[in-house]
Each structure stands twice: as structure tokens, then as C-alpha cells.
Amino acid sequence: MYTENNKFDVIIVGGGAGGLAAAVCCAKKANKSKGLRIAVLEKEPKPCKKLLATGNGKCNLTNMNMSEKYYNTSAQSFIKPLLSKYTPQKLIKFWESRGLFCVPDEYGRVYPNSGQAISVADTLLINLKKYNTELFCNTEVKKITKVKGGFAVGCTDKEYFCKKLIISAGGFVQPNLGSNGSGYSFAKDLNLSCTPLFPSLAPVLCKDKLLSVVKGVRCNAVVKCIADGKVIHTEKGELQFNEKNISGICIFQLSRHINEFFSLGSVLGRPCRKIQINADLLPDIAYEEIFSALTLRRRLYPDSDAAEIFCGLLNKKLSRYLCLKLNINEKLSAGDLSDDDLSAFASLSKECTFIPCAPSLKENAQVTAGGVSLAEINKNMECKKYKGLYIIGETLDIDGLCGGYNLHWAFISGIIAGHNAAAGDSLK
Ligand SMILES: Cc1cc2nc3c(=O)[nH]c(=O)nc-3n(C[C@H](O)[C@H](O)[C@H](O)COP(=O)(O)OP(=O)(O)OC[C@H]3O[C@@H](n4cnc5c(N)ncnc54)[C@H](O)[C@@H]3O)c2cc1C
Incomplete structure (x- = not known):
């Protein structure tokens, strides 16, 4: 049996970027009309661990050049209208109306004016407090079950009940920052289909x-x-x-x-x-120019090392790397190099091949490719199979390029789900 203590109108699983944006929007809307009880359950001792690491600690939160072409998903047509409605300008307004001022750089990447990711986290947390949303840290959700009138949310030592549930458990990369793929397990337990997962934005x-x-x-x-x-x-x-x-x-x-x-x-x-x-x-020098620069160098300094033929053009170590890659004896002098050697050098500097040998480590990646299939949800982020269940952010089958696209998606999907979760009849 649930006591009044562990019964909520809306529970959000995951206190990251998307989850907190959802909580803030849900709580603001609910506060105005209904005074709902809303909780965020976060497995880490503190929320926003990943958010704080974004953009090298500066948090690249959106990009002025927004288009569906910067996202990968099996359902491009799904995100196009959402991106047209929830533009970077609209997201910036969301932040600025809450006191977080934003500034784009020369490439259109938008950061908080403070240059600190912590300002973004603080803005979300101060708003949670303002609207009396409860935040439970060190609370890892282990199991989600559909029950009569809502959802049972099982944690290590407690079970919660909620009428509506927002899953915002992130992806499976960089588990040290919180998300370990549990969102996909919850989806599978609920018979929701997932596309294959692999790391992206990685070395x-x-x-x-x-x-x-x-x-x-x-x-x-x-x-x-x-x-x-x-x-x-x-x-x-x-x-x-x-x-x-x-x-x-x-x-x-x-x-x-x-x-x-x-x-x-x-x-x-x-x-x-x-x-x-x-x-x-x-990239800014043509093959012919490089070839003639190498020829000049051979003529001027025939006694210098062959590996230094690129001196003044390329980093010294890179010059040696190309020499070794071409199997040219490093002990040779520049004067010993043939025209063919110089041509091979020039060609290699214009087209140096790297053969990938294994998938990137998930510990070094920024985002998960793949996730809960978009066919499972509607434009409100609500599951078609389960009314009152919302899925957002990286847990879904959407991943963007570097440049603020992933946080843009996490925030706008959170905003959409938060609004809609607060709006439903079943909460009255
Ligand atoms: C180093 C790094 C730098 C990045 N820089 C940028 C950037 O500058 N711009 C950009 O757009 N994107 C960036 N990204 C990607 C971006 O951070 C993510 O795409 C985004 O945070 C996803 O938001 P989310 O809310 O879906 O998931 P997350 O932010 O990962 O939040 C999920 C939360 O859920 C919690 N959680 C997980 N499972 C459970 C559970 N079972 N129970 C309770 N809580 C749980 C986690 O602890 C976490 O707090 C970066 C990523 C990394 C790793």
C-alpha cells in the first residue's frame, strides 16, 4: 500500500537536463491551476552531473543554426515540426525569462552569459524550489510497472506511486556522470521498442x-x-x-x-x-603549392633531415609521422629525396588515411545513438501505449551533432512533456 508520503501526481525519473526542464514546466503550470505534488527521483547524490560537464563546463545549450539535418533519428519527420515550434530563440526566451542570460559565439553556439554550466543547473534548481517540487537524490529507480490509475516506481528501498510518469534517464554513455542505460531497460520492460544503441560524438x-x-x-x-x-x-x-x-x-x-x-x-x-x-x-594550401614548397626546401637545405622537409608548413612531429608512414628512411637528407618522394609527401599531407579499428569507448562518448523508438510516442512525448507515460531526452532515438543540439533536444522535449503532463484531465 502507498502512504500519502510516497504518492505523487507526477514523478520524473532523472534529474538531468531534460528531467529538470520537465519538472520546472510541469510544476509551474500545475502550481498555477491545481497545486499538484511533483517529484524528481535522481540516482546520484546531486542532480545535473552531466549537465555540469557539458561544453567543457560552459554548457553549449542550443545553436542558432537549427535544423532537423543536425539530428540523427529513424523518424526525421517527427522532429521537424517540433524544432520549428521550439526554436533556439524560444529556448533562449525560456532561459532569459528565468534570469539566465544567453550569448551565441561566432558559430551560433549558445552559452550562458556567465560561461558556467552551473548557472544553468542553478536556474533549474531554484525554479524547482520556487514551485515546491520535491527532489530525491540517491534514489535509483529500479523498476517501473503500469498499475491501475498510474505507475508504480520501484527504488532500492521504497516504492512510489504516480498518476503520470516522465522517464528522463538519459542514455548509456559516460555512466560515471549518472546515466547507465536504465531508461532503455524500463522501456523494454514496458514492451516499448528500442532501436540499436551505440556511442556517438567520441574519439x-x-x-x-x-x-x-x-x-x-x-x-x-x-x-x-x-x-x-x-x-x-x-x-x-x-x-x-x-x-x-x-x-x-x-x-x-x-x-x-x-x-x-x-x-x-x-x-x-x-x-x-x-x-x-x-x-x-x-586544407588551405593546394597540392602544387606544397610540392613546390618542398622542392624549394630540398634545393635550399639539401643537408637537412628528410623528416624536416615540411618545416614551416606542418608541425615537426607531424612531418616525422608522414615520413614514417611513407617508409622513408629518416636518416636520409632532404637532398636525397626524389621528386616522387616529394610528390608522395605532398599527396599524403593532402590525404592522410586513418583506419578505425573498433567502436569508440562509451566512457569517452558524449551521446548515445539510438533509443526508444519515436513510433512509440506522440508529439506531446506521451507513449501511445500508455496514457500518462512520457519519455524525453537522450532516452529517445534522437542524437544530434556537437554544437548544442543534444541539450536543445533534452530541454525542449522536457518542456513539452512537462507542460502536457501538468495539463491532463487525469490529474484533477
Ligand atoms: C562530456 C560531455 C559534454 C557534453 N557537452 C554538450 C554540450 O555542450 N552541448 C550539448 O548540447 N550536449 C552536450 N552533451 C550531451 C548532453 O549532455 C546530453 O545529451 C544531455 O545531457 C541529455 O539530457 P538527458 O536529460 O536526456 O540526460 P542526462 O542529462 O544524462 O540526465 C539523466 C539523469 O537521469 C539520472 N538517472 C539515470 N538513470 C536513473 C535511474 N534509474 N534512477 C534515477 N535517476 C536516474 C542520471 O543520473 C542523470 O542525472 C555532452 C555530453 C557529455 C558527456
Whole structure:
């Protein structure tokens, strides 16, 4: 039996970005009209652990360049009207009307004016308090069951009842920040279908022993993901070399394809047998210019080391890396290099291939690709099979590119679910 203590009108599972936005909207609406009892259950000792880590602690909360093309989902038509209705401008208004001022950078990425993710978390928490929403931390939900008139929410040492339930348990990446995939287990227990899960926005592991030579180096590059010989995605940005992987935002943006390849044997939903990343390490200089610069250097400094042929063009370690990749003896002098050698150097700097060797580690990824199928919910984020059950944020089969798209989705899906959960007749 439930006592008055553990009976709620609305329970939100997960005190992260989406869950707290949902709670704030639900509580505000409910406070005005009905005075509902609302609770957030959070497994960690404090809410918003992941939110605080976003944008390197600065929280890139939306992007002025918004379009469904920046999202991956099996149902693109589902998010298009939602993004048109809940624009970045509208989300900024949501924050600014609560005292959190936002500022876009030159790329349209929007951050709190304070430059601190904690301002976003504090704004949500102060609003929870204002509307008397109860927040239970160290409270991990283990089981969700449909019961008469609502849902039973089983935690380690207690069971709660609620008339309406919002599942906002995040994804399965970076479990150290709270979410460990429990949202998908709840969905499966309730017979809701899930699309396959894999990590996205992550470093790409590569089979390349020479990476140790170049680890720690960063350079501007144009990177291309090539599936079965076809370029499927191009990005420009800072490429970072690490001991076992390549990373940087431009690589994060391509990583979804690599991880889909390793997890499902497909890329963009089509079967694929071979995947690679090609990087142009001198994107602003044409091959011919590079070749003539190398020729000039050979003529001017014939006694210098072959591995230093790129001096002044590329990072020294990167120059050595290319030399080793081409199997050119490092002990040679620049004057010993043939035109063919210089041509091979120039070509490699314009098209350096990396072969991914394994899926990215979920511990290093920013978001989960796949999730609860969008066919299971309506535009209010409510389950078609269970009235009063809402699912939001990363738990759903939607993942965005880097740039504020994932938080935009978490917040707007939370806002939609929160409003609708407070509006229903069954709560009266
Ligand atoms: C390092 C890093 C940086 C990122 N930077 C950005 C960025 O700058 N911009 C951007 O748009 N996106 C960014 N992301 C992605 C973004 O943080 C997520 O997509 C977003 O937080 C998802 O929101 P959510 O509410 O769905 O899930 P979460 O924020 O993960 O919240 C889920 C909450 O549920 C709790 N929970 C899970 N299971 C249970 C359970 N069984 N019982 C009770 N509580 C539970 C978790 O502890 C967590 O607090 C970043 C991610 C990472 C890891």
C-alpha cells in the first residue's frame, strides 16, 4: 500500500537536463491551476552531473543554426515540426525569462552569459524550489510497472506511486556522470521498442602504431568519412592526435558513422564493408603549392633531415609521422629525396588515411545513438501505449551533432512533456 508520503501526481525519473526542464514546466503550470505534488527521483547524490560537464563546463545549450539535418533519428519527420515550434530563440526566451542570460559565439553556439554550466543547473534548481517540487537524490529507480490509475516506481528501498510518469534517464554513455542505460531497460520492460544503441560524438580508435609519434599534436584539417569508397560526411576543424585514437570536434561529428559501422555493419542505414577517415592536413594550401614548397626546401637545405622537409608548413612531429608512414628512411637528407618522394609527401599531407579499428569507448562518448523508438510516442512525448507515460531526452532515438543540439533536444522535449503532463484531465 502507498502512504500519502510516497504518492505523487507526477514523478520524473532523472534529474538531468531534460528531467529538470520537465519538472520546472510541469510544476509551474500545475502550481498555477491545481497545486499538484511533483517529484524528481535522481540516482546520484546531486542532480545535473552531466549537465555540469557539458561544453567543457560552459554548457553549449542550443545553436542558432537549427535544423532537423543536425539530428540523427529513424523518424526525421517527427522532429521537424517540433524544432520549428521550439526554436533556439524560444529556448533562449525560456532561459532569459528565468534570469539566465544567453550569448551565441561566432558559430551560433549558445552559452550562458556567465560561461558556467552551473548557472544553468542553478536556474533549474531554484525554479524547482520556487514551485515546491520535491527532489530525491540517491534514489535509483529500479523498476517501473503500469498499475491501475498510474505507475508504480520501484527504488532500492521504497516504492512510489504516480498518476503520470516522465522517464528522463538519459542514455548509456559516460555512466560515471549518472546515466547507465536504465531508461532503455524500463522501456523494454514496458514492451516499448528500442532501436540499436551505440556511442556517438567520441574519439575514433585507429589501428596505427605510428600515432604515438604524433600524440598531443593538434592541427587544422578537413576530415572526410569514406564508406565503401564514397565520401559520406565532411567536416573542418581541429584534428587532435592521441596515442590510440584521433579526436577533436571534427572527428566527433564523424564518429557516429564509424560506430554504426562497427555496431550494425551499416552506415547511414546502408550495408557497408569498409570505412576510413581521410584527413587533409594542409586544407588551405593546394597540392602544387606544397610540392613546390618542398622542392624549394630540398634545393635550399639539401643537408637537412628528410623528416624536416615540411618545416614551416606542418608541425615537426607531424612531418616525422608522414615520413614514417611513407617508409622513408629518416636518416636520409632532404637532398636525397626524389621528386616522387616529394610528390608522395605532398599527396599524403593532402590525404592522410586513418583506419578505425573498433567502436569508440562509451566512457569517452558524449551521446548515445539510438533509443526508444519515436513510433512509440506522440508529439506531446506521451507513449501511445500508455496514457500518462512520457519519455524525453537522450532516452529517445534522437542524437544530434556537437554544437548544442543534444541539450536543445533534452530541454525542449522536457518542456513539452512537462507542460502536457501538468495539463491532463487525469490529474484533477
Ligand atoms: C562530456 C560531455 C559534454 C557534453 N557537452 C554538450 C554540450 O555542450 N552541448 C550539448 O548540447 N550536449 C552536450 N552533451 C550531451 C548532453 O549532455 C546530453 O545529451 C544531455 O545531457 C541529455 O539530457 P538527458 O536529460 O536526456 O540526460 P542526462 O542529462 O544524462 O540526465 C539523466 C539523469 O537521469 C539520472 N538517472 C539515470 N538513470 C536513473 C535511474 N534509474 N534512477 C534515477 N535517476 C536516474 C542520471 O543520473 C542523470 O542525472 C555532452 C555530453 C557529455 C558527456
